[in-house]
Amino acid sequence: MYAAWYYWKPDIIYLHTNADEQGQAITRAREGQSGKWNKLIFDMFDNLRINTVEAPTHTNTGKEIQGMEHRSDFVRVKQVHELGGVYIDFDVHALRDIRILRESGFKAIAGRQLGGQINSGVFMSVKGGKMVELWMHGMHTAYTGGWTTHSNEVITKFGERLVREPGEMLIMERDAFAPGSWENDDTDKLFEPHDDVPSSLVNATDTSPLPTYDEAFDDRWETPGDYPDWARDWSSTYLLHAFTAARWGHKVPNFEKITPRYVLERRSNFARAVYPVVRQMHEDGIFGIDDLS
Structure with a gap:
């Protein structure tokens, strides 16, 4: 959102x-009784309308x-x-x-x-x-x-x-x-974290900005060594429909769930895709280092 x-x-x-806007479920979410992230949905957007x-x-x-x-x-x-x-x-x-x-x-x-x-x-x-x-x-x-x-x-x-x-x-x-799919191979390629690249959270604090990764137009072929073989180029994607494997019972290797830490470590294709906006959320103070997990 x-x-x-x-x-x-x-x-x-x-x-x-x-759910009714004045009903128990949304009231609990607004008041933070169903977790920080649900509360943020109702706190962050002045232009949010509940369409029951x-x-x-x-x-x-x-x-x-x-x-x-x-x-x-x-x-x-x-x-x-x-x-x-x-x-x-x-x-x-x-x-x-x-x-x-x-x-x-x-x-x-x-x-x-x-x-x-x-x-x-x-x-x-x-x-x-x-x-x-x-x-x-x-x-x-x-x-x-x-x-x-x-x-x-x-x-x-x-x-x-x-x-x-x-x-x-x-x-x-x-x-x-919808560049990926619901098939196991595609969900593995999207969500599996890789340890052949350093985490972007090394020495990260709430007062220091997280690194940016702005690509020049020709970086991919001028400096191919800067990109691991598994890293996808998201240049032609407007929206990423990130089909999850959990609903089909498939376990993505070394992956548990999406968290701020998982994204900001930038070690998977999914994390690289959404990193810029999650970095912006951190910069805006929406969550801190203590919320990473």
Whole structure:
């Protein structure tokens, strides 16, 4: 959320939830009873709006929508249709500004994932756009209980067809929004830490700035020795959909969980991708060295 706020400077950030803004769950989070990081969500952003919506239980054809993940799919499409804007999952990390895309003149933009389908964890549309309206209605008839039948498959079906209509749909290449995948090899390459590079936290304190790693355009080929073989170039990625392996039961080697320390040590591809914005959070005093774990 901080990365989207920092890079994009949005007018409004909507947190779509089925929890009431005055209810127990959000009240506990605001008061810090569910941890520092949850409290920060409600403290940091003056433009945050809690958008309480009822999670649907059935399609308009009467089929039961099984699982909160599928209900979330229906909510996100309907809300973007009603509000317009950019939707991102919580495991999607902004790496740079997307103003150039938002102002490109296209009424809807999304990107491909592994296998060629359009990924539904990141998409943007004008309010009431043709793509999102077709998707909103089409997902009800397409729903079978399959993982992506009503989501990725439907946006791919309509999105690819709409490319031929000028300005209606732009489909970005895979590296733009979902460069990795949910497969074990890709999650290993993203999250596995490596000990062949020094930690960026050596001699770090709350009063000394953490190092920056600004690359010149030609550094990668002029000084290739400065980059380990495993380090990915994130230059062509606007948003990183960081699929986690934990939900599939796969254990990434030497990796436990994402923490400020893990990111700021900058020893994995994920850490290198999000390091700049986490460094900025540290510089802004959002967390200190004592919070690293």
